[in-house]
Amino acid sequence: MEGKEQSYGENDAFVIEPRGIEHIPEDQRYGKVRKLFNVWFASNLHLSVWTIGALGITLGLNFIGALTSILTGTFLGAVVVGLSVAMGPKLGMPQMPQSRASFGYHGNFVPAILSWLNFLGWFTVNNILGGLAMKEALHVPYLVSMLIISLVTIVLALYGHNLIHGFERIMTWVVGLIFLVMTFVMLAHHGQTGAIPHHNSPVVWLTEFTVMFSYAVGWSPYGADYGRYLPQTTRIRGPVWITTFGLFISIAWVSVVGAALAAGFNGAAPITLIGKTMGWFSVVAYVGLALGSMSSNVLNIYSGSLAALTFGLPLKRWTSAILIGGVSIVLSLIFSSEGKAVDFLQNFLLFLVYWVTPWFGVQAVEFYINKRTRIDNVLDFYRPRGPMAGIRWKGLGSFIIGFVVSIPFMASAIYTGPIGHALKGADISYFVSGIVAGGLYYLFTISERRSRRASLHLARPTVDQ
Template sequence: MKVEVRSIDYIPESERHGKVSNLFFIWFTSNMQITTIVTGALGIVLGLNLTGTLLAIVIGNALGAIFMAYHSAQGPKLGIPQMIQSRAQFGFYGAILPLLLVLMMYLGYFATSAVLGGQALAGWLGMPIDVAIILVSAINALLAIVGYDLIHHYERWAGYLFAIVFVILTVKLLNMLPHHYTPSGHFTWSTFLLAISISATWQITYAPYVADYSRYLPTTTSIRQSFLYTYFGSVIGTVWMMSLGAIAISFAAKAFNANSVSFVANHIGGSLSNIVFPVIILGIIGANVLNLYGVFMSTTTTLNAIKPWNFHVSSRITIVLAAAVLGTSLAIWGQGNFLNNYGNFLLIILYFLVPWTAINLTDFYFVRHGHYDVPSILHVGGQYPLFNFRTLITFFVTIAIEVPFINTTLYEGPLAKLLGGADISWIVGLIVASVLYYALMRPIQRKDSHQSIPEATATD
């Protein structure tokens, strides 16, 4: 399989390929992994009971996935990566702001997942965890360098394997439930809403990834198909794994917090632990390659705005390896107090991504109705401004309005206190950003909203 030669440039119709059904496996498989299981445990960590946690997992994922799945249709329609589309909303240079925020998110997710991947490999083969983290990251780097087609093939075949293994683990866990479960925690609306926010965060933070993995599909791919395959793949995989995490930590919180990978493999897997360990490793690889691929896409988009150049295979290798080294270093450095740090990281990223996804979707579906001038997105001097101050105002005003509703261990806003600690900032942010952006942009809608999408020349 050849190394992918395209990066941020437009994918012409002659190179379009693949089935829309493959989107299901991308998002199903990438969620069938230990990081998702750990995230599902956070509701119990916050003090919520098991029933409330499971209900919050279902509601949060069902709502959050709506927004990430609607990004999926942008890939076939525009034929360019997800984050470079922000130039049409934020401006050619203004888009660097969300790109830098997303880069931090990619690296944060890569580091946290690398820790769990290292735990799995170390627990399986008995090697030092730092060495194990490096080895798992090296495999991720290889997949990200080869690129799009290899990632799709990996996620598809790994998805079949994961479904079989996790069906077995789920049956074993449910059989253990009557014998080992001791009720703990209690239901409060504030904690319940916070748990919903965590699950919704998981889905919304996928929004910057989505079009990257649908942009090679034919332009005739319908919005409905793209949405449904993406939505159900992500929701089914995530709800399943998060529910396992919530149930597992209810059995033995100390053992789960100490090493969630070993707990799942040894306590639940039992005699199958030698199979569970490599499956966990493969799951981490399937999720983390998306983070590394996203780093490459966002980095090339940012560098291209600062100084246009052609990104060849050598550039791809250099950027991916540099990102892998940085992410691996963060993973080795930040292994301690994992669950608490991870929960805070998820929520902090959410406050910045909510206005971005609301702006992007409002622009695509309600302002421009999917009509963009792709060459103007790819090259400076086109019909889109260098900075779109209406968008930037929307972005910062939304974040400012979110702040009073924030509830993390680092800061609790006054309105969150009035709500008993509930964090509904993501709901407020989605509404404010969508309404404000539409109000500011609709009256000055540019002529490009009525243009067809021309083919852009390759930059690689």
């Protein structure tokens, strides 16, 4: 465990969080479950969500088809994230270190590095789109606007947990109200629905469904990071449903608006569309989009810094946050356009998220069925040579097999497997990998569960009859 134990309470928003991935003792827990809503709501009010919502229309769905695929895919993905967030209060530690119980201390480097790449990439995409929006608002060069939102976001993440929660609470109201006005104004100005030929092909519907599911479920590796300070007595259902509704409402709202406008304006680019429809309010709208990107990116930097510590980067949390922010600024310059470069990066990130569901399948079995992570000494998670040392092949092997088995089912802009091709681009690999990995891990750990139950039974005090 890194660092010295320091006092850090609920009112210390402008105190740099002293902890990295350390366990939070029960006597230093605080907060209410409802604050989780702000984190997951505000972090999805931005252009990336708009564009994936419009995708279904672009592929050929009509508005009803796009609507139903968006709602179902988003809801299922949000529930998975809620189940991840609920692990935080029980263990009092961030998300990625928790899977050391099933992958081993060093075996867990694999998902930790993959999650770090995921955080880094999404920061870059959102930073570019936010920088372009701020450029339109301030009429300054892209470099200036991008650096403004980058540096402010890095500072927020540097201060850590409490300031992030405070910022997201403010953005819930500020950006939420801006998006509400944008929604009414743009839908009032939309063109004739049906400018693009539309139909409700089951395959296209499934394609949009999996895109929405993959985006939502991609938040799972972040989950427990923002709930780990809550009291251990927090009931699991609270974080699950508050998180689910926060994610679902924001992603569904912005995506459905994107789909409706794509249908009405023949797929026009969001930044161009705002300038054409919003009039004097367009400046406020662009600022709102930039703030929405920051709300998302502060989570990318913060969780990225925790993931880096999980795979052994020899830095403090705040210096790790500066590192990921600096690398992202460089990438935001390299991919500095709203065109093909950003599209490629976004496609790559949607491809990268393939690892999330097999990881979650293993992690869910470990936490909700095996329950070792809720019983064993939490300090064992931090001992490189302790009970979780090395690689636990039951977990890592299940993860790898689940991923490999799902490859033929994949259908993305980067790679399409034979089954994904036969299904004409419908991608069900996320479900295949999660079910296979979780199922295998459940089977591989049957004997361990039996041994644990037997030892717990023997440990119970007897009662004289």
